[in-house]
Amino acid sequence: MEAGAPTGVIGLVATIGRATLGGVAAIGKVANFAGRGIRAAVTPPWYPRQILGQFMAVGFLSLPVVGLTAWFTGAALALNIYSGGDRFNAETVMPQIVALGIARELGPVLAALMLAGRVASAMASEIGAMRATEQVDAMVTLSTDPRRYLIAPRLIAATISLPLLTLIADIIGVAGGMQVSKLLIDLSPSIYIINTIDFLRSWDVESGLIKSAVFGFIIGLMGCYHGDHAQGGARGVGRATTAAMVSSAVLILAADYVLTSIFARL
Amino acid sequence: MTQTPNLAPAKLEWRHVTKRFGANKVLDGLNLSVGKGRSLALLGRSGQGKSVTIKVALGLMRADGGAVLLDGVDVTHLHERERRASFAGIGMLFQGAALFDSLSVWENVGFRLINADGTTRREARDRAIEALALVRLGPEVADRYPAELSGGMQKRVGLARAIVGAPSLLFFDEPTTGLDPITAGAINELIVDKVRSLGCTAVSITHDLTSARMIADDIAMLDHGKIVWHGAAADLDHADHPLVRAFVTGKGDGVE
Amino acid sequence: MTTEFYTIPGQDKIMRAHLGETLMGFVVLAFAGLFLAYALGVAGLGGAHGAYGLTARFGEAGGLQPGAKVTISGVKVGSVSAVTIDPKTFLAVIRVSMDQAVQVPSDSTAKITSDGLLGGSHIAIAPGGAADNLKPGGEISNTQGTVDLFGLIGQVMRPHDAAPAPTPSATPAAKTPAALPDMGGQ
Numbered sequence A: 001m002e003a004g005a006p007t008g009v010i011g012l013v014a015t016i017g018r019a020t021l022g023g024v025a026a027i028g029k030v031a032n033f034a035g036r037g038i039r040a041a042v043t044p045p046w047y048p049r050q051i052l053g054q055f056m057a058v059g060f061l062s063l064p065v066v067g068l069t070a071w072f073t074g075a076a077l078a079l080n081i082y083s084g085g086d087r088f089n090a091e092t093v094m095p096q097i098v099a100l101g102i103a104r105e106l107g108p109v110l111a112a113l114m115l116a117g118r119v120a121s122a123m124a125s126e127i128g129a130m131r132a133t134e135q136v137d138a139m140v141t142l143s144t145d146p147r148r149y150l151i152a153p154r155l156i157a158a159t160i161s162l163p164l165l166t167l168i169a170d171i172i173g174v175a176g177g178m179q180v181s182k183l184l185i186d187l188s189p190s191i192y193i194i195n196t197i198d199f200l201r202s203w204d205v206e207s208g209l210i211k212s213a214v215f216g217f218i219i220g221l222m223g224c225y226h227g228d229h230a231q232g233g234a235r236g237v238g239r240a241t242t243a244a245m246v247s248s249a250v251l252i253l254a255a256d257y258v259l260t261s262i263f264a265r266l
Numbered sequence B: 001m002t003q004t005p006n007l008a009p010a011k012l013e014w015r016h017v018t019k020r021f022g023a024n025k026v027l028d029g030l031n032l033s034v035g036k037g038r039s040l041a042l043l044g045r046s047g048q049g050k051s052v053t054i055k056v057a058l059g060l061m062r063a064d065g066g067a068v069l070l071d072g073v074d075v076t077h078l079h080e081r082e083r084r085a086s087f088a089g090i091g092m093l094f095q096g097a098a099l100f101d102s103l104s105v106w107e108n109v110g111f112r113l114i115n116a117d118g119t120t121r122r123e124a125r126d127r128a129i130e131a132l133a134l135v136r137l138g139p140e141v142a143d144r145y146p147a148e149l150s151g152g153m154q155k156r157v158g159l160a161r162a163i164v165g166a167p168s169l170l171f172f173d174e175p176t177t178g179l180d181p182i183t184a185g186a187i188n189e190l191i192v193d194k195v196r197s198l199g200c201t202a203v204s205i206t207h208d209l210t211s212a213r214m215i216a217d218d219i220a221m222l223d224h225g226k227i228v229w230h231g232a233a234a235d236l237d238h239a240d241h242p243l244v245r246a247f248v249t250g251k252g253d254g255v256e
Numbered sequence C: 001m002t003t004e005f006y007t008i009p010g011q012d013k014i015m016r017a018h019l020g021e022t023l024m025g026f027v028v029l030a031f032a033g034l035f036l037a038y039a040l041g042v043a044g045l046g047g048a049h050g051a052y053g054l055t056a057r058f059g060e061a062g063g064l065q066p067g068a069k070v071t072i073s074g075v076k077v078g079s080v081s082a083v084t085i086d087p088k089t090f091l092a093v094i095r096v097s098m099d100q101a102v103q104v105p106s107d108s109t110a111k112i113t114s115d116g117l118l119g120g121s122h123i124a125i126a127p128g129g130a131a132d133n134l135k136p137g138g139e140i141s142n143t144q145g146t147v148d149l150f151g152l153i154g155q156v157m158r159p160h161d162a163a164p165a166p167t168p169s170a171t172p173a174a175k176t177p178a179a180l181p182d183m184g185g186q
């Protein structure tokens, strides 16, 4: 604080005020960035090679980590229902609880958190490094809009890939739960599956997919935003990488709560 | 002090441009102009704002005050889209080459052709290989990636990328720094050739007086955010400004 | 000068550069696809692989939940997959999925049995003696609804109350009100 700055209560109030203004300004900047990014994503020209490449990097290459996470989550959920749920005969509804938990909540959220770690950080470091080495400036001098060439493909790929990954996670999560229920309570796989399919409503899955599209957008947005605002060379890129990961994870969980409470009222 | 040494209409003009980063005042009312079809060498010690001068002209950095005129038109406050369109006739070699890591050498060189001009990839590749030949790189580097090249090779790829679209205004930020004398000579010849035969206007940043004498019609010396000397290359040896003398003699006496 | 700390492979090189991840991606896709095909096969005609569906209608399904087990002689042979209401007759329609290995004679009886005062209920099937078995998708027509324990207790304690509604039932087999012996099992 510079000399002569107010101290005591007034100083505290001033600090809180500054922090609040800073927060509001940051939200404004992100919203502005998001708006321009969406506009670039939905209007031509598009760069199909970039979009395809991002689908590959964001979607396809995330399959292993999302698949493994989903399997273990489904299995652990079933195990918990078995060991904790016997207090009220819950093991008879193991397939239903696993299906509900995976489709509505755990599939979308865990796939999104995996991608926050894997993809948002990679996007921030790529774009941050491109900023630091003037590749973004170079692109502008080559008459190409970085927002269309770099940002839009990532937003498009993340927003569409994550629901598809979540669908895969839902399927594999059910398989994980089935495996455990077979081992623990000797529930026949076919009975497990019939219970799951008869019980699930399409909205259970759809609401999860809507959530994951929002999460995907958050991941793309945070990755690009922090990368684009990286300052101060390699260290700045490192900071941007962490910021992209942490902020997308926090925003995903916050958006999950908001969306779930909206869906609960429908 | 900053008289314009030629009568050709100005292709590019900086008018009282100021730029600061926090407390660091980099450009402090800079005035400079380059005549159409002329080649200007911008000299100055490291960190004096030469790169910033070019970036402000390109609109990659926003000036705090003053104006930049391209072909007599104020481009300081152009809309993003108009600015990108104006880049169609501009080529820029960045100090660090700024090649796209994720693209091969020929995709770098043909970037504008593929992504802005709508040229087919096949044709862009052919034209990129032609441009690479001009900077003395063979077709075998076309499919390599920037990370696989030496610094000097990257610089030459950056140069090829800058000249590939037949631009009328070229910026070279230290085009020969880090190159061996033979390649440096070839690059200098190329710049001279572009300016003489194609009628391009060129602004080159360099530390190397030999290069400057070879490529430039005019020379400007930047110091403390202002142009402190501006004259014909031939007058360099007769200049009495202490900093210019120090550059010519290679002795830093009397320069703070 | 490019960054030494981040190398981003070219678009064309992505698959080669991440060969292991690419292969794993195909494995994951294949696994999910096969499991989905298997699941849809099982659910589809309810019999290709080890399970088939049956329905049963009850006048009172009190407390029966999807997932509840179906037993014969106390051994689990299937589970309840859906509990719905027939909007015309107001009977509860219960879908159960049965283990393929267990074929049930067509005149068997299904009875909803409580697991305990606070527990859930399940369906106990008493096999009949008919020669032909129920086909997949068939209906167990002999059913016995749940016993309204509190109703029964009330009936015993205050016999002069207004006529207690006998447990309604869809079938003649259940016309006789469900008997107390059910409570004996508690």
Ligand SMILES: Nc1ncnc2c1ncn2[C@@H]1O[C@H](COP(=O)(O)OP(=O)(O)O)[C@@H](O)[C@H]1O
Residues within 6 Å of the ligand: B021, B024, B026, B044, B045, B046, B047, B048, B049, B050, B051, B052, B053
């Ligand atoms: N993006 C930036 N942010 C902050 N300071 C900068 C930035 N770019 C350049 N500078 C500062 O401006 C001054 C001039 O830089 P530059 O134009 O690169 O010098 P040079 O004459 O060697 O090309 C330096 O002090 C540098 O630190």
Ligand SMILES: [Mg+2]
Residues within 6 Å of the ligand: B050, B051, B052, B095, B173
């Ligand atoms: Mg510089």
